[in-house]
Amino acid sequence: MDVDSSIGYALKRTATALRTAMEASLRSLGLSVPQYSCLEILSARPEISNADLARGVFVTRQAMHQLLGGLQEAGLVSAVGSGRVQRYSLTPEGQRVIVAASAAVVAVEERMLSGLGAAERRRLHDDLERCTAALGERA
Amino acid sequence: MDVDSSIGYALKRTATALRTAMEASLRSLGLSVPQYSCLEILSARPEISNADLARGVFVTRQAMHQLLGGLQEAGLVSAVGSGRVQRYSLTPEGQRVIVAASAAVVAVEERMLSGLGAAERRRLHDDLERCTAALGERA
DNA sequence: GGATCTGTGTCAAGATCTTGACGTGAAGCG
DNA sequence: CGCTTCACGTCAAGATCTTGACACAGATCC
Numbered sequence: 001m002d003v004d005s006s007i008g009y010a011l012k013r014t015a016t017a018l019r020t021a022m023e024a025s026l027r028s029l030g031l032s033v034p035q036y037s038c039l040e041i042l043s044a045r046p047e048i049s050n051a052d053l054a055r056g057v058f059v060t061r062q063a064m065h066q067l068l069g070g071l072q073e074a075g076l077v078s079a080v081g082s083g084r085v086q087r088y089s090l091t092p093e094g095q096r097v098i099v100a101a102s103a104a105v106v107a108v109e110e111r112m113l114s115g116l117g118a119a120e121r122r123r124l125h126d127d128l129e130r131c132t133a134a135l136g137e138r139a
Numbered sequence: 140m141d142v143d144s145s146i147g148y149a150l151k152r153t154a155t156a157l158r159t160a161m162e163a164s165l166r167s168l169g170l171s172v173p174q175y176s177c178l179e180i181l182s183a184r185p186e187i188s189n190a191d192l193a194r195g196v197f198v199t200r201q202a203m204h205q206l207l208g209g210l211q212e213a214g215l216v217s218a219v220g221s222g223r224v225q226r227y228s229l230t231p232e233g234q235r236v237i238v239a240a241s242a243a244v245v246a247v248e249e250r251m252l253s254g255l256g257a258a259e260r261r262r263l264h265d266d267l268e269r270c271t272a273a274l275g276e277r278a
Numbered sequence: 279g280g281a282t283c284t285g286t287g288t289c290a291a292g293a294t295c296t297t298g299a300c301g302t303g304a305a306g307c308g
Numbered sequence: 309c310g311c312t313t314c315a316c317g318t319c320a321a322g323a324t325c326t327t328g329a330c331a332c333a334g335a336t337c338c
Contacts, residue, residue, distance in 0.1 A: 002183070003179060003180060003183055003195075005264070006248065007248065007251075007252060007260060007263060007264050007267070008157055008161075008244070008247075008248045008251070010264055010267040010268060010271070011150070011153060011154050011157060011267060012154060012197065013197075013267070013271050014150060014267045014268075014270050014271045014274075015150050015151060015154040016197045017270075017271045017274040017275065018147055018150060018270075018274060020274075021274050022147075040142060041142060044141070044142055056142075058151065058152075058155045105147070108147075108274075109145065109146060109147045111273060111274065112146075112147070112270045112273050112274050113146060113270065113273070114273050115269045115270075115272075115273050116266065116269065116270075120266065121146060123262075123266075124146060124263070124266045125144070125146050125149050127255065127259065127262075127263045127266075128146070128149040128150060128152070128153045129149060129153075130254045130255065131153050131156075131157075131251045131252065131254075131255075132149070132152050132153045132156045133254075134250060134251050134252070134253050134254050135153075135156040135157060135159075135160050135247075135250065135251050136156065
């Protein structure tokens with residue numbers, strides 16, 4: 001097995017490079033990558049539950065619980081406890097932060113894709129989705 | 140920022156799905172994904188140092204040190220301490236295990252790529268490499 | 279209505295990885 | 309040669325995430 005020709009290894013390398021670049025870009029805003037992901041999803045889908053949030057960020061419910069605690073303490077997220085399941089939303093401060101963070105991340109993604117045209121980007125996105133779908137089906 | 144149209148998010152989803160599938164496939168062999176990665180690189184490049192190994196697996200030297208400790212205890216890896224820097228290689232048992240593990244991982248990758256032809260695979264691999272290279276250049 | 283089952287929030291424990299720092303060798307340069 | 313610089317191995321500490329477990333709410337079915 002040649003490790004350089006493996007697509008799986010290339011995938012890991014790209015994902016690691018992207019994460020590293022995101023960390024560097026978000027550091028000035030005082031956010032970690034999981035924290036940013038959490039805010040981004042919260043921005044797209046307000047009033048969301050802890051468990052749904054955890055699935056979107058690809059962590060366990062427990063990890064998301066800790067993450068939300070930190071974000072609440074920072075005043076970026078507020079909880080609406082109307083029942084047993086608490087639903088979370090961005091505070092005005094959180095909305096302000098996610099706008100800046102999202103712009104920073106978009107810039108990083110743009111740098112990553114700078115060598116690809118619009119059609120190539122669509123193609124890459126489609127290929128990745130096909131790979132994800134193929135892995136989802138139980139063999 | 141629509142999270143579904145983001146290539147970065149698609150990348151993370153695919154990488155997570157691949158890792159999960161690899162974990163499931165390697166479980167029967169008693170290996171974790173980092174352990175497998177370590178053995179795979181060790182198989183391709185014997186007599187390698189701890190630090191070089193760490194870079195290949197995308198972890199810190201300290202984490203790799205712990206990892207190697209476990210693999211040595213399992214009898215899969217042996218250390219040749221000819222100087223200050225120790226160099227590591229697979230034991231016969233380790234070679235036997237990596238053959239089986241590599242086959243299992245290749246099968247997972249094949250399932251992931253089952254919807255893509257040979258040309259499409261080359262194209263995807265090339266796109267990923269271009270993305271990694273673009274992120275490597277300091278803005 | 280009562281029973282079963284799935285999904286959720288939460289607690290505790292443990293494993294894994296990282297950051298930070300130190301001492302030590304090996305190479306590059308005056 | 310002596311000095312600097314850099315990379316490596318290693319120790320200690322801390323943060324982060326996971327596994328395992330429990331009680332409870334809501335849905336489904338009889």
